[in-house]
């Protein structure tokens with residue numbers, strides 16, 4: 001009886017171990033596949049042209065090592081300007097998405113009013129309709145508003161693009177917040193705005209970080225709207241700026257790879273910031289801070 | 290003076306009315322407990338007093354002022370919630386000081402009041418902790434402390450103890466009682482636990498389906514319930530009910546008994562009657578003696594006392610609270626005596642017959 005039990009228990013443990021190993025194998029494989037191209041880009045950005053073409057998968061050696069790509073990027077063209085354009089657009093859009101998304105979600109989850117459900121559906125309908133379908137109308141609108149070739153046009157479009165999913169996720173999460181704590185703040189005399197900023201926002205911080213992380217990437221990487229709405233030299237973003245090294249007949253690969261490598265950096269930094277928020281949000285109160 | 294008056298207070302959610310006109314006066318310094326089954330509207334009523342729920346009809350008056358449209362923070366109330374509702378990102382001190390800081394109170398005054406409240410509740414050593422680092426009892430104490438700091442005219446409690454384990458609940462109950470004795474502030478307390486209601490209340494308000502069934506002191510409700518609902522709700526284990534039949538001259542028969550003299554004012558009643566007797570009033574006697582006879586189904590032994598579930602010959606079940614040492618086992622036959630002075634009688638509509646002796650009532 002007891003031997004049967006122990007063998008079964010052992011088999012159970014082995015089974016669990018096997019399952020865990022399987023999961024990890026899959027995750028590992030996925031990680032390698034995902035990181036590999038990025039790694040190749042970064043590696044090759046430190047090689048000269050010959051190195052890139054003759055041995056694309058090798059580490060840079062003394063003969064092939066070169067930072068000519070970085071030199072080109074930093075001296076030629078307005079790369080720093082493009083860079084700051086991208087940063088401004090991304091950060092401002094993110095801020096607006098999080099602020100308005102959270103406010104809308106708070107209103108939808110907290111207040112009973114007529115057409116609440118309908119408004120909710122309307123706000124998140126954008127998840128199903130790609131914003132690019134409206135490109136022509138958006139362009140016309142921007143022309144009418146004289147916003148073509150301004151960063152504002154990009155910020156507006158990205159905010160609109162990011163809001164639906166932000167509203168959706170934040171609403172679902174805010175519905176689960178305790179009603180008591182908001183009521184308590186009301187009894188304590190806080191205005192509805194202060195309840196939102198001082199009570200609700202701190203409580204949803206981890207979710208805000210999550211929304212921020214996956215709203216950020218498509219904005220940073222977008223080529224479509226910069227190309228259409230803000231292709232002037234003063235408003236180019238990084239993704240658009242890289243195109244200048246891709247000529248019709250020759251491509252300056254070192255420069256392209258170097259600019260792409262640099263472009264990865266801020267995303268990593270922002271991600272690091274948000275994911276720390278994420279973790280500190282989850283453990284808030286449990287760890288003395 | 291902070292008395293609280295409810296005048297024909299009603300609440301509708303959409304088209305559904307859940308509070309159907311409640312009239313109540315709570316005197317200054319009184320401890321009033323709302324009790325009733327789940328969904329009867331206790332929380333809704335309390336939230337209307339707090340101003341967290343709009344009043345659909347009638348008036349809420351605190352002091353001498355009609356409060357229907359007054360913001361919760363201006364009503365002079367403080368509320369303690371079932372889920373504690375502490376601000377998780379603030380420490381204990383920050384939680385208790387929050388309302389005062391927000392009201393722009395002087396730092397010194399805040400510090401003084403927070404420390405006094407912490408002293409009353411024994412929270413001095415926890416002031417720097419976050420809510421997550423506290424036990425359930427400590428959290429509830431912080432929630433109460435937060436209410437004390439605001440120095441309200443009326444305390445509102447919505448099931449503050451129902452998230453605590455049994456032992457802690459008893460302890461906190463005593464603390465709340467002592468708090469009331471010390472502060473002498475008006476308190477309105479919601480619970481569905483009738484033991485809490487009996488032990489805490491100056492007066493109990495029994496609610497059912499958005500209506501007040503009865504208001505009275507705990508002993509008034511225990512000895513003179515107005516109807517079958519209140520009789521069944523107050524007291525544990527609940528009162529036994531047996532179908533009864535009038536036998537003339539103020540007597541009834543129930544469950545195969547002979548005619549029993551009833552201690553109630555006679556009243557013309559045509560319909561079915563119900564006889565009520567509390568488990569603690571049923572006496573066990575030898576089979577063949579007593580009012581009725583039956584067979585023990587189950588014996589629940591708690592050590593100090595035993596609850597015997599007895600199936601009468603008419604198939605009704607009666608719960609008897611007996612001594613801890615009784616030897617009766619399941620399937621044993623027993624006789625049960627119903628002392629006439631302990632009996633209750635209810636008409637077909639559930640309304641109680643007025644009992645003659647107003648025994649043990651503290652007015």
Ligand SMILES: Nc1ncnc2c1ncn2[C@@H]1O[C@H](COP(=O)(O)OP(=O)(O)OP(=O)(O)O)[C@@H](O)[C@H]1O
Nearest residue numbers: 302307325326327328329330331332333334480481
């Ligand atoms: N926001 C709301 N919308 C619609 N109906 C509601 C709302 N809040 C409460 N109700 C209804 O009002 C009635 C009373 O609810 P309430 O919360 O006051 O009950 P309660 O006595 O506090 O019950 P419990 O002991 O379970 O807390 C219930 O039938 C409930 O379904």
Ligand SMILES: [Mg+2]
Nearest residue numbers: 331332333448
């Ligand atoms: Mg309730």
